[in-house]
Amino acid sequence: MNININRSRAWWLLFPSVLFLLIGFIYPVGTFLLESFKVGSGIGLSNYQTFLTDELNLEVYWRTVRIALLVTLVSAVVSYPAALAIMQLGAKYRGLLTGLIILPLMISPVARSFAWLVVLGREGLLNKTLVGSGLLTESIPILYTESAVFIGLLQLMLPLMLLSLTSALENLPRDVQAAAKSLGANGWQVFWRVILPLTRDGLAIGGTLVFTGCITAYVTPALLGGPRVTMLATLLYQKASVTVDEAATTVISVVMLLTTLAVNAALRSKSSRAA
Amino acid sequence: MKTALQLTNLTLSYTREQIAVQNLNLEVESGELLALLGPSGCGKTTTMKAVAGLLEPVSGQIRLGEKEITRVPANRRDIGMVFQSYALFPHLSVFENVAFGLRIRRVEQKELEARVRQALETVDLSSFHQRLPAQLSGGQQQRVALARAFVIRPQLMLLDEPLSNLDARLRLEMRVEIRRLQKQLGVTMLYVTHDQAEALALADRVAIMNAGRIEQLATPEVIYNQPATVFAARFVGFDNILPIKILEHRLQIGQIEQTLPRVLNSNFNRAAWRSESIELGGNTWKGKVLTRSFEGQRVEYQLETELGLIRASVESEKAIWKEHNTLGFGLPLARAVFLEE
Amino acid sequence: MKNTNVYVLGVVLFFLIAPFTIVFMTAFSDDNSLIFPPKSYSVRWIISVLQTETFASSLVTSLWLGIGATVIALLLGIPAAYALQRYRLPETEWIRTALTSPLIIPGLVIGVALLRQFVLIRDGSVNLALLVGHAALVLPYAVRVVGASLANLPRDIEDAALSLGATRGQVFWRVVLPNVRGGVAAATVLAFINSFNHVPVSLFLTGPGVTTLPIRMLLHMESSYDPSIAALSMLVILFSIFFVLITERLLGLSRYM
Numbered sequence: 001m002n003i004n005i006n007r008s009r010a011w012w013l014l015f016p017s018v019l020f021l022l023i024g025f026i027y028p029v030g031t032f033l034l035e036s037f038k039v040g041s042g043i044g045l046s047n048y049q050t051f052l053t054d055e056l057n058l059e060v061y062w063r064t065v066r067i068a069l070l071v072t073l074v075s076a077v078v079s080y081p082a083a084l085a086i087m088q089l090g091a092k093y094r095g096l097l098t099g100l101i102i103l104p105l106m107i108s109p110v111a112r113s114f115a116w117l118v119v120l121g122r123e124g125l126l127n128k129t130l131v132g133s134g135l136l137t138e139s140i141p142i143l144y145t146e147s148a149v150f151i152g153l154l155q156l157m158l159p160l161m162l163l164s165l166t167s168a169l170e171n172l173p174r175d176v177q178a179a180a181k182s183l184g185a186n187g188w189q190v191f192w193r194v195i196l197p198l199t200r201d202g203l204a205i206g207g208t209l210v211f212t213g214c215i216t217a218y219v220t221p222a223l224l225g226g227p228r229v230t231m232l233a234t235l236l237y238q239k240a241s242v243t244v245d246e247a248a249t250t251v252i253s254v255v256m257l258l259t260t261l262a263v264n265a266a267l268r269s270k271s272s273r274a275a
Numbered sequence: 276m277k278t279a280l281q282l283t284n285l286t287l288s289y290t291r292e293q294i295a296v297q298n299l300n301l302e303v304e305s306g307e308l309l310a311l312l313g314p315s316g317c318g319k320t321t322t323m324k325a326v327a328g329l330l331e332p333v334s335g336q337i338r339l340g341e342k343e344i345t346r347v348p349a350n351r352r353d354i355g356m357v358f359q360s361y362a363l364f365p366h367l368s369v370f371e372n373v374a375f376g377l378r379i380r381r382v383e384q385k386e387l388e389a390r391v392r393q394a395l396e397t398v399d400l401s402s403f404h405q406r407l408p409a410q411l412s413g414g415q416q417q418r419v420a421l422a423r424a425f426v427i428r429p430q431l432m433l434l435d436e437p438l439s440n441l442d443a444r445l446r447l448e449m450r451v452e453i454r455r456l457q458k459q460l461g462v463t464m465l466y467v468t469h470d471q472a473e474a475l476a477l478a479d480r481v482a483i484m485n486a487g488r489i490e491q492l493a494t495p496e497v498i499y500n501q502p503a504t505v506f507a508a509r510f511v512g513f514d515n516i517l518p519i520k521i522l523e524h525r526l527q528i529g530q531i532e533q534t535l536p537r538v539l540n541s542n543f544n545r546a547a548w549r550s551e552s553i554e555l556g557g558n559t560w561k562g563k564v565l566t567r568s569f570e571g572q573r574v575e576y577q578l579e580t581e582l583g584l585i586r587a588s589v590e591s592e593k594a595i596w597k598e599h600n601t602l603g604f605g606l607p608l609a610r611a612v613f614l615e616e
Numbered sequence: 617m618k619n620t621n622v623y624v625l626g627v628v629l630f631f632l633i634a635p636f637t638i639v640f641m642t643a644f645s646d647d648n649s650l651i652f653p654p655k656s657y658s659v660r661w662i663i664s665v666l667q668t669e670t671f672a673s674s675l676v677t678s679l680w681l682g683i684g685a686t687v688i689a690l691l692l693g694i695p696a697a698y699a700l701q702r703y704r705l706p707e708t709e710w711i712r713t714a715l716t717s718p719l720i721i722p723g724l725v726i727g728v729a730l731l732r733q734f735v736l737i738r739d740g741s742v743n744l745a746l747l748v749g750h751a752a753l754v755l756p757y758a759v760r761v762v763g764a765s766l767a768n769l770p771r772d773i774e775d776a777a778l779s780l781g782a783t784r785g786q787v788f789w790r791v792v793l794p795n796v797r798g799g800v801a802a803a804t805v806l807a808f809i810n811s812f813n814h815v816p817v818s819l820f821l822t823g824p825g826v827t828t829l830p831i832r833m834l835l836h837m838e839s840s841y842d843p844s845i846a847a848l849s850m851l852v853i854l855f856s857i858f859f860v861l862i863t864e865r866l867l868g869l870s871r872y873m
Contacts, residue, residue, distance in 0.1 A: 006703045013699035014711055017692035017755065021714060024730075024748040029721060032729035082628045085621035097629075104632050106856045108813040110830045111849035114837065115635030118642055118652045118846075125638065125652050155631060162628070216722035218816045219830075223837065233724055237819065240728050253725040260720060329775050349778040356779040362772035366794040375790075376780035427780060 033257070036250035047247040051255075057235070057248075064232040065259065067146060068214035071153045072207050075161040079206070083165040084195075098166070101159045109156060113223040116152050117143065120224070144226035152220040157213045161206035168202020169195075204267040211267075212260045232256050277305040278338075279463040280326065280431055285335035287321050287487075295321040296487040299335070303431075308457050308464040310474035312510070313484035319467045322484075323433050326465065328352050340430055355424030355462075359436040361416045363408035369395070369419050370404040376427035394426040397456065414445045421453070425460055432457075434466045438473060450476055471511050475499055483507045505545055505616045513547035513612060514586040520544070528606065529582050531559065536608060543613040548606060550575065553587035555596070557605030564600045578604065636853060642846035650841050661847040671848060674832035681828060682811040685750035689807050692751075693758025694800065698792070700759070701766040716756040723816025726753065731820040746821040753817055754807035761806060765799020766792075805863045809856060 037043045051057050086097050104112065119125045120143040127139035142148055172195070180194045196203075221231040230238070232252060239248040280303040287296040296318040303309045311319040324330040326337060328349030337345045344352055355376075363372050373394050377387045395401050398418035408416055417437060424432055437453070438446045454477055457464050468474050474481050475495040482492040483506070491503040502508035505516060520527040521541045525534060528546065555576070562578035562585060574594035578585040587604065596602050638652060643662060645654030665671055696715055700708050718726065730749050734740035769792065777787045793800070818828045827835070829852070837845055 007705055010699040010703035010705055010708070013695040014708075017696040017715060017759075018711060020688075020692055021717075021752060021755070025718060025726070025752040026714065028733035029726060029729040032725070032732055078624060078628055081621040081624040085625035088621060097625075100629055100633060103857065103860065104636075106809050106813075106860045107636070108830055108833075108849070108852050108856070109815065110813075110833045110837075111639060111852050112635065114833075114845055114849050115639045117837075118638050118650065119635060123651070155635065158628065158632065212720060216724070216816070218724055218819065219834065222834070233722065233816070236722075236724050236728070240724075240820065246732075249728060253722070253728070256722050256725065260722070264720065327775070327779055329778070349775070350781050350783055352779070353781075354779060356776065358772045358776060360770055360772045362770065362776035364773060364777070364791055364795075375777065375782075379781040379786060423776075423780070433779075 032250060033254050036247070036254045047251050051248055051251040060230050060232060060235050061255065063146065063229070064215060067150055067153065067231070068211050070150060071157055071214050072161075072210045074154060075158045075210050076165075076203060076207065079158065079161040079165045080191075080195075082162055083169050086166055087169050098163075101162050101166075104155070105159050109217070109219040110223075112156060113152055113220050116148065116155070116224055120148050120151065143224065144228055146225075146229055148224040149221050149229055149231065152224040153214050153217060156217065156220055157210040160209040160213065164202045164206030164209065165199060168199040168205075171202075172198055207267045208264050211263045215256055215260050232259075277340075279303050279305040279307075279340060280465065281336075281338040282322070282326070283336040283338070285322070285325065285337065286333045287318070287325050287330060288333050289321075289330070294333075294487060296325075299487070299489065301482060301489065301492070303463060303465055305463055306461050307479040308454070308466055308477060310466045310468060310478035310481045311484055312468055312471060312474040312481050314469055314510075317484040318487040319469075319484050320435055321487075323435055323465065323467050326431075327354055327356050327433055353427075353430050355427055355429035355432045357417075357420045357424050357432065357434045357437050359439055361408075361420040361440075363416055363419055363423070365408055367407075368404065369400060369406050369408070369411070372408065372419055373423045373426050375423065380427065390426055394422040397425075397459070398422045398452075413441050414449060417441065417449060418452070421456065425456070425462060430463070432462050432464045434464060436468055437466075438468075439470075446473070453477065475511075483510060485510075501612060502547070502614070505547070505614050508547045508612060508614060512549055514550045515548045515553065515606075516545055516614070517547075517582055517606075518544060519546045519613075526608070529560070533608065539613055540615075542615050545614040545616050546606070546608075546611045547614060548611055550586040550588040552607060552610040553585060554605040554607055555587055555589050555593075555602060558603035559605045561601060561603055564596050564598050564602065567594070567596070567598050569594075578602075580604075639846055639849045639853065642843055643850035645843040645846065648842065650843055650846070654843070661843040662851070665844050665847045665851065668844075670827075670832060671829070674827050674829040677826055678812055678829040681747060681750055682808045684747050685754050685811040686804055686807040688747075688751040689755045689758040690800065690804065693755050693803070694762050697759045697763040697766055698788075701763055702771065712759070715759045718752045719756045723753065723814065724819065727817040727820040730817075735821075742821055742823060743826055746818060746826070749817040749821060750811045750814065753814060754811050757806040757810065758803045761803040762796060762799045765796040765802075769795050801863055805859065809859065813852075813856070 036047050037045065039046045086094060089097070117124075121127070122139050122141060122143065124143065126142060127136070130136040131139055176194055176198065177190055180190045185193065216233060217231075218233040218237065221229065221234050222237070225231060225234065232255070236249060236252045236256070239245045239252060280301075282299055282301040285296060285299040285301075286294060287299075288294045299318075299322060301309075301322075311322060313319045321330065325332050328344070328347060332345060335345070336343060339352065339354070364375065367375065370391055373391045374387055377390060382390070391404075392401070395404055398421055400415060400418055400422070403411065403415065408419065411419065417440075420437070434453070438449050441449060450473060453466075456462075466474070466477060475498065478495060480492060481495055481498045483490045483498065483502075483504075485506045491498060491507045493501075493503075498507065499511055502511055502513065508516060517528060521535070521539050521543055522532075523541075524538070525532050526539075526546075527533075551573070560580055560582065562580035565577040565579050565584075568575045569591065570588075572591060573588045574591050576587045576589070576594075576596070578587060585604065642650065642652055642654060644657045644659060645651070645661060646656040646658035647654050693715075696711075700712050700715075726749050730745040731742075734745045734748075735742050773791060773795075774787050777791045778784075782790065813830060814828075815830045815834065818831050822828055822831050833845055833848055833852075836848075
């Protein structure tokens with residue numbers, strides 16, 4: 001087919017979805033984000049200035065980034081051995097294990113966070129166990145701390161990293177590990193010199209998904225962080241519906257978006273090809 | 276003979292910048308099997324796609340029988356196509372794959388069943404009609420693809436490298452099978468391949484294609500014995516192609532002049548020999564054995580000579596030279612093909 | 617090293633799965649407040665949840681919203697995925713990025729933007745904005761999953777159907793669609809489940825009258841601390857598992873993740 005026929009045919013098929021997205025998504029979100037630059041009847045950066053000079057906002061921002069980075073890092077560190085184990089256990093168990101990892105992703109974040117309320121509360125399972133076993137003399141606050149948010153987000157996001165790494169390992173050329181070992185590499189050397197470089201695309205994709213998920217998650221910080229551990233998402237909700245501060249709402253939205261885009265770009269440039 | 280397919284000044288291209296086929300002219304006669312032979316990228320598959328209607332020509336004309344079909348959509352061309360990948364419908368049984376074209380044509384159920392059954396019988400797959408394509412071997416899939424294409428009784432069948440995914444033994448078998456089918460059905464076939472042995476064995480006529488043009492169109496015998504261009508000669512196995520000069524009745528190769536047995540066009544500037552035409556043991560030229568490889572009936576030699584690298588092949592019992600030996604050889608003019616480049 | 621890996625995998629799976637057993641145990645609590653482990657067991661909270669009018673109406677809202685968003689996403693996403701897969705034009709990469717962009721925009725931003733630009737400024741309907749938001753949110757799943765499935769369908773097969781006389785429409789319905797039905801089913805499940813469980817987009821777009829089930833659960837958790845949320849969570853989890861298992865059984869959903 002010649003190029004013009006292709007183009008017109010492609011456009012007829014793409015037109016409905018593109019139109020829908022323009023009207024229902026790109027236009028409202030775009031204009032909304034642009035409002036962050038509106039100052040009186042002109043444009044400027046004073047909304048950003050106001051937002052960024054508030055110590056409290058900065059604290060929320062760094063807390064969000066810190067927790068997101070930590071969750072990304074920990075999930076990567078934990079997922080590598082777990083994904084390698086899935087490979088080692090062979091095709092027989094792969095379906096079942098993959099199913100068990102996907103399952104939490106299919107379950108409501110509200111239900112998932114709720115479980116942690118029961119575990120992490122002052123009278124919760126964890127405190128009872130720790131006190132009961134004599135490790136603690138009295139129960140400590142875990143719920144409504146950064147630790148609780150971290151644990152909740154880790155459970156929420158870990159499957160994304162694990163799935164990315166599993167599929168990256170599946171695509172490893174066969175026998176590279178054996179080849180490296182035959183050349184005298186020990187377990188750690190095989191990991192650092194062979195597995196890690198060959199799976200960094202999967203790591204980048206997983207990292208992007210986890211980090212983005214942490215920045216944008218609302219339910220987990222709202223339920224497990226409580227009023228004391230405010231994150232960007234919960235702050236956005238407060239500014240939008242409690243204090244109705246429109247300037248701050250738009251600024252937080254842009255900041256959230258820029259942060260996720262920046263990390264996406266950074267992680268993608270680290271991988272050998274944009275996937 | 277009636278003309279089944281006529282391509283006139285056909286120019287084809289995938290992108291605006293690159294021309295894949297330039298001003299191609301070709302006539303396929305009714306009932307013949309014509310092979311388009313050439314290396315990958317020579318434009319043979321592109322030409323076939325244009326005939327099938329899957330690629331719109333930049334310019335030129337395609338006629339099928341009496342009808343001009345240059346701008347007729349693929350689904351109204353009445354051409355059966357067999358793909359390199361077989362392209363069977365994975366979700367349909369063998370029976371339904373073959374029946375597909377008939378169902379589209381709304382052939383009545385009774386006739387449809389009879390025709391599909393007969394087609395499956397022709398390719399010897401009657402007992403496989405309920406299987407899915409994935410449950411068949413490569414050769415069986417190929418035969419389903421053939422049956423699916425000819426059951427609609429097309430005016431023309433196109434076969435795009437149909438044997439390239441089969442192993443060597445099966446390829447020979449299917450070659451015979453396709454030839455038998457073509458004769459039995461009396462269908463006109465345009466057959467694309469890069470394998471010269473396949474083209475020469477199967478076709479009534481062979482068109483050698485190179486860089487979007489036809490270099491030579493002739494019967495397999497002519498192609499094999501008298502290639503018309505340097506490219507065609509190299510493609511059908513003339514391994515030794517040497518520069519020559521023709522001066523009236525004399526021929527100069529390297530520093531040596533010989534008397535020509537007959538008058539030749541003085542435009543010829545190349546002479547070509549097959550490796551088995553080189554006479555080893557003569558004393559016209561000297562060479563040194565670079566490699567010697569035993570191929571069963573024959574032994575293949577690569578010689579380093581003043582004329583450059585020469586490939587020669589002799590019956591094993593006469594292959595007395597070892598590596599690094601020096602020997603003499605001759606280039607018999609009677610067995611040379613003279614070419615122009 | 618190998619044993620360490622398996623051990624880590626075991627801990628990870630425990631960490632991922634164990635919390636749900638806690639939800640299940642709490643759901644069968646007979647206590648009036650949320651204590652773990654429960655002092656005694658009964659099904660009274662489960663029955664009470666099933667009889668609560670607000671939960672039932674929220675469930676209906678969420679089901680309709682999920683179905684509506686999924687249908688829109690499939691109707692728009694399947695042709696788009698087909699075009700992106702089959703016609704490689706210079707601009708298709710941009711369109712692919714645009715079509716999958718709802719995945720990287722925070723849900724809260726989508727929700728608050730739709731609320732502001734459609735409902736507050738243009739006086740549009742909140743329900744429509746909610747539906748549009750959810751459809752945009754799950755559209756990427758349809759485009760991606762169906763696209764991945766199409767990528768496995770060789771183009772030759774469509775050309776073969778064309779050469780046998782099929783029209784473009786017949787090629788799509790008789791050849792393309794039957795061969796990507798697994799992908800379409802997987803996209804349907806992913807789109808529906810994601811809409812059904814989603815909170816951030818809905819947060820700003822629900823009000824009295826129309827409240828999705830996850831939002832209702834959040835609101836309930838803020839106001840009371842009893843086992844009814846455990847019971848409800850369990851029912852929602854079972855619903856998701858059931859839905860996923862059925863499709864996994866029928867079509868092997870995990871191939872498309």
